[in-house]
Amino acid sequence: MVEFERFELDNGLRVIFHKDVTTPMAVVNTLFDVGARDESPERTGFAHLFEHLMFGGSINIPNFDGPLQEAGGNNNAFTSNDMTNYYDVVPAQNLETALWLESDRMLSLAFTEKSLEVQRSVVIEEFKQRYLNQPYGDLWLEFRPMAYETHPYRWATIGMNIEQIQEATMEEVKDFFKTHYHPGNAILCIAGNLELEEVKKLVTKWYSEIPSKEKKVRNLPQEQKQTEFRTKTIERDVPSDVYTYGFKMPGKDQDGFYETDLISDVLGRGKSSRLYKRLKKELELVTDINAYIMGSTDTGMLMLSVHPSDGATLEQIDTEIWKILDEIKSTLVEKTELEKIINKVKTTKAFSEQGILNKSMALAMNELMGDANLINTETENYEKVTVEGIQKYAKEILQKTNCTQLIIKAKKNDE
Amino acid sequence: MMNRTLAPETSTITHIDFQSPEIDTLANKVNVYSMRETTDETVRIDFVFDAGSLKTSKVIAQLTGDLLFSGSADKSSDEIEEAIDRLGGFTGVEISTERATVSAIGLREHIVTIAKTVIDAMINVNFNTKEINQLLQSKKKKMAISLEKVSTQARRAFLSDLFSNSPYGDLTQLEDYDQIEQGDLIEFHEHKYLSGLQYISIVGALNDEDLNAIKELGNQFSKNEVTAIEYDYSYTPNTIHVEKEQALQTAIRVGRVLFNKQHTDFIKFSVVNTILGGYFGSRLMTSIREDKGYTYGIGSGVAQLLETGYFFISTEVGKEFKDLTLEAIKEEITLLQTDEVSETELSLVKNYIIGQILEQSDGAQAMMDRFISVETYGLDFSYYDKFIKEVNEITPKEVKELANLYLNWEDFTVVSAG
Numbered sequence: 001m002v003e004f005e006r007f008e009l010d011n012g013l014r015v016i017f018h019k020d021v022t023t024p025m026a027v028v029n030t031l032f033d034v035g036a037r038d039e040s041p042e043r044t045g046f047a048h049l050f051e052h053l054m055f056g057g058s059i060n061i062p063n064f065d066g067p068l069q070e071a072g073g074n075n076n077a078f079t080s081n082d083m084t085n086y087y088d089v090v091p092a093q094n095l096e097t098a099l100w101l102e103s104d105r106m107l108s109l110a111f112t113e114k115s116l117e118v119q120r121s122v123v124i125e126e127f128k129q130r131y132l133n134q135p136y137g138d139l140w141l142e143f144r145p146m147a148y149e150t151h152p153y154r155w156a157t158i159g160m161n162i163e164q165i166q167e168a169t170m171e172e173v174k175d176f177f178k179t180h181y182h183p184g185n186a187i188l189c190i191a192g193n194l195e196l197e198e199v200k201k202l203v204t205k206w207y208s209e210i211p212s213k214e215k216k217v218r219n220l221p222q223e224q225k226q227t228e229f230r231t232k233t234i235e236r237d238v239p240s241d242v243y244t245y246g247f248k249m250p251g252k253d254q255d256g257f258y259e260t261d262l263i264s265d266v267l268g269r270g271k272s273s274r275l276y277k278r279l280k281k282e283l284e285l286v287t288d289i290n291a292y293i294m295g296s297t298d299t300g301m302l303m304l305s306v307h308p309s310d311g312a313t314l315e316q317i318d319t320e321i322w323k324i325l326d327e328i329k330s331t332l333v334e335k336t337e338l339e340k341i342i343n344k345v346k347t348t349k350a351f352s353e354q355g356i357l358n359k360s361m362a363l364a365m366n367e368l369m370g371d372a373n374l375i376n377t378e379t380e381n382y383e384k385v386t387v388e389g390i391q392k393y394a395k396e397i398l399q400k401t402n403c404t405q406l407i408i409k410a411k412k413n414d415e
Numbered sequence: 416m417m418n419r420t421l422a423p424e425t426s427t428i429t430h431i432d433f434q435s436p437e438i439d440t441l442a443n444k445v446n447v448y449s450m451r452e453t454t455d456e457t458v459r460i461d462f463v464f465d466a467g468s469l470k471t472s473k474v475i476a477q478l479t480g481d482l483l484f485s486g487s488a489d490k491s492s493d494e495i496e497e498a499i500d501r502l503g504g505f506t507g508v509e510i511s512t513e514r515a516t517v518s519a520i521g522l523r524e525h526i527v528t529i530a531k532t533v534i535d536a537m538i539n540v541n542f543n544t545k546e547i548n549q550l551l552q553s554k555k556k557k558m559a560i561s562l563e564k565v566s567t568q569a570r571r572a573f574l575s576d577l578f579s580n581s582p583y584g585d586l587t588q589l590e591d592y593d594q595i596e597q598g599d600l601i602e603f604h605e606h607k608y609l610s611g612l613q614y615i616s617i618v619g620a621l622n623d624e625d626l627n628a629i630k631e632l633g634n635q636f637s638k639n640e641v642t643a644i645e646y647d648y649s650y651t652p653n654t655i656h657v658e659k660e661q662a663l664q665t666a667i668r669v670g671r672v673l674f675n676k677q678h679t680d681f682i683k684f685s686v687v688n689t690i691l692g693g694y695f696g697s698r699l700m701t702s703i704r705e706d707k708g709y710t711y712g713i714g715s716g717v718a719q720l721l722e723t724g725y726f727f728i729s730t731e732v733g734k735e736f737k738d739l740t741l742e743a744i745k746e747e748i749t750l751l752q753t754d755e756v757s758e759t760e761l762s763l764v765k766n767y768i769i770g771q772i773l774e775q776s777d778g779a780q781a782m783m784d785r786f787i788s789v790e791t792y793g794l795d796f797s798y799y800d801k802f803i804k805e806v807n808e809i810t811p812k813e814v815k816e817l818a819n820l821y822l823n824w825e826d827f828t829v830v831s832a833g
Contacts, residue, residue: 022454022778023777023778024431024773024777025773025774025777059419060419060420061419061420061422065695065696066696066763067422069694069695069696069763069764069766069767069770070425070762070763070766070767071425071766071770072425072427072428072766072767072769072770072771072773073767073770074694074695074767074770074771074774075695089774090770091428091770091773093425093426094425094426096423096424097422097423097425099423100419100422100423104419107419117708118704118705118706118707118708119708120708121707121708121709122704122705122708122710122711123711124733125664125708125709125710125711125731125732125733126711128663128664128733129664129710129711129731130711132663133565133662133663133664133731134564135560135563135564136560205417209416209417237661238560238563239556239559239560239562239563240556240559240560270496270500271492271493271496271500272493272496272497272499272500277493280549281492281493281549284549284552287549287552287553287556287557288553288556307553307556309552310552336501339501340497340500340501340503343500343501343502343503343525344500344503344505345503346503346522347457347503347504347505347520347521347522350455350456350457350522351457351520353455354455354457354778354780355777355778
């Protein structure tokens with residue numbers, strides 16, 4: 001049970017406080033309700049580029065990192081398709097330093113041309129390092145636009161291409177800040193061995209002056225139901241082939257999310273999963289295979305990642321994968337198999353809640369989904385899943401017409 | 416409006432409370448370290464063996480480790496995995512140069528059964544050839560992929576040059592996988608696992624009965640004496656380029672053989688390293704990322720091996736920035752050697768380092784990790800008191816002296832791949 005308190009400032013800032021008496025550290029986690037899905041198709045990668053600019057100094061403080069490091073703390077941030085999250089970890093006695101810094105950059109950034117110019121280059125190098133200069137690095141750049149036709153999930157957080165990052169202007173940066181970075185669009189979570197009254201006092205001191213703004217209503221083009229099998233083969237300079245399958249699935253707060261998560265576990269989580277046992281251990285058609293879900297807020301994806309063995313054909317592998325998928329649709333999963341999966345979920349959950357940083361992030365993200373207390377009810381939601389529910393959603397999701405397949409072929413260089 | 420330009424008061428950390436684990440010694444002289452005062456249901460048990468890659472060839476150590484749960488005369492690998500999964504358990508095998516760590520992970524109610532299953536499987540493993548061949552296939556594939564990365568290419572060239580006279584520089588080649596005999600694995604398992612348990616560490620709220628059950632498991636092994644092997648760590652600095660024509664970025668590794676925490680200059684040199692490239696506000700990050708935008712990240716560190724250590728600077732930069740980056744690195748090092756660091760910068764770095772130690776000691780698992788990281792080198796928690804004291808005491812003059820002593824460009828091997 002993760003206990004927490006909740007309060008809200010007049011300017012709309014929602015604050016969660018979690019008391020943990022066992023730690024000498026404190027966490028200030030700031031979640032902004034903006035991600036790559038909120039970008040315009042002409043300026044993809046912008047939410048992430050903007051995250052970099054948040055470290056380029058704020059209106060009253062020229063340097064974000066320095067004072068925090070001086071206080072013995074460290075910080076970082078990440079951007080996803082759904083949200084942007086910033087966190088600071090400091091010795092508890094220096095909590096106020098983090099609040100000072102975070103509130104100032106929520107108030108306003110310094111917006112220097114130098115910072116924009118440099119961070120554009122840094123992000124372009126990040127683009128190369130993670131997506132272009134790695135074997136299979138462009139997999140998601142290729143897969144997303146196949147799987148999604150209308151929803152902005154069709155581009156990755158890094159952006160569609162380097163050119164769009166190169167073209168980002170200061171005016172766009174300022175607009176983005178105005179629209180998305182204000183108290184009403186943020187959730188602040190503070191954790192540590194602290195007292196609620198003290199936290200309230202400090203948060204009010206540093207944040208209450210930040211003017212409130214109207215929260216922008218999100219109106220994203222939602223993805224239509226997929227009605228045809230999509231497949232594409234691309235050649236890359238890689239040592240071996242990789243096959244990727246994706247099936248559209250419910251978003252995080254939709255019915256069927258938990259069932260589908262467990263379906264992916266039955267199929268391909270770990271060495272006792274069905275795909276692994278059959279395709280790798282028994283038939284030796286693959287050297288590795290696994291299944292997982294992308295926990296997206298809107299229409300998500302159940303993914304299969306397949307590394308074929310030398311000599312195995314796509315046809316053989318595809319046939320065997322579909323046999324396993326058909327089996328979970330036609331025959332109820334044994335109760336014991338479901339229990340096994342739930343036990344793994346419970347262990348993972350218990351470990352994921354270790355430490356105040358993990359807890360703070362989870363509280364903030366759950367609050368964004370509607371209720372921070374979901375952190376405490378999530379396991380129940382998995383336990384409520386029935387074998388019939390698994391079958392129902394397996395039938396719905398694991399259909400050929402709901403499947404997107406990307407085949408990466410190793411270029412043959414041996415002539 | 417209040418004055419937001421003024422920073423709130425901060426206070427520095429003067430003392431950190433380190434808690435030692437309980438220590439029991441088994442009949443076979445194996446130590447069991449346990450931290451049982453935890454606040455949740457999670458348990459992690461590590462069985463640590465003298466089975467690192469230095470004790471044989473890299474490939475044999477790695478394959479033996481990976482095959483520990485691959486089945487015995489009466490249980491298949493599927494049955495073992497199934498049994499562990501049913502209890503919500505996880506296993507882990509990690510092979511370093513010196514040691515192999517076999518972990519049993521799970522919730523308290525099932526952890527003893529999970530650990531028993533893990534230990535039973537690894538003791539009785541029979542290395543059947545089907546399992547060996549399946550593993551070889553997937554290992555070769557993974558390695559071929561990894562070898563495509565410029566970061567891997569640079570790291571390999573760097574290590575094999577630095578440690579050309581010791582097994583630390585002896586890297587796995589793809590062909591090595593084709594020369595594996597089942598007998599090699601069986602022999603290594605017998606000597607380095609069955610007779611090579613070094614210690615057990617437990618983090619989790621076990622009761623006495625459960626703790627005793629884990630100790631029983633440890634008693635099934637014997638402990639060998641680990642003999643330190645003296646290698647020749649002398650080397651000649653080189654400049655190496657690994658060409659990869661179509662690469663968009665160049666990976667850079669610069670560094671030298673240095674020392675580990677047993678050396679008297681280690682702590683103070685860590686401060687020098689932090690200033691140069693050991694944190695986000697470091698000089699290398701400030702110059703090469705935040706000022707010039709050549710890279711997504713650059714850092715430096717001291718990697719510690721049981722007998723020695725090495726200093727390295729590591730980055731991946733746009734291909735066109737390779738020479739400019741090397742120049743900029745050189746410039747930052749020269750600056751450390753010629754100009755004294757300001758009191759402001761030094762005080763920031765000191766506070767940062769001590770804050771990080773506080774964070775790295777936060778929680779039972781973190782505390783156990785701190786304990787193991789001194790115990791491994793024959794030290795105890797007093798090392799950290801010394802660490803904090805020496806960090807607080809270092810002067811700008813000493814920083815400059817250490818930079819002159821250990822950071823000379825002509826002592827560095829410089830590797831680029833891309």
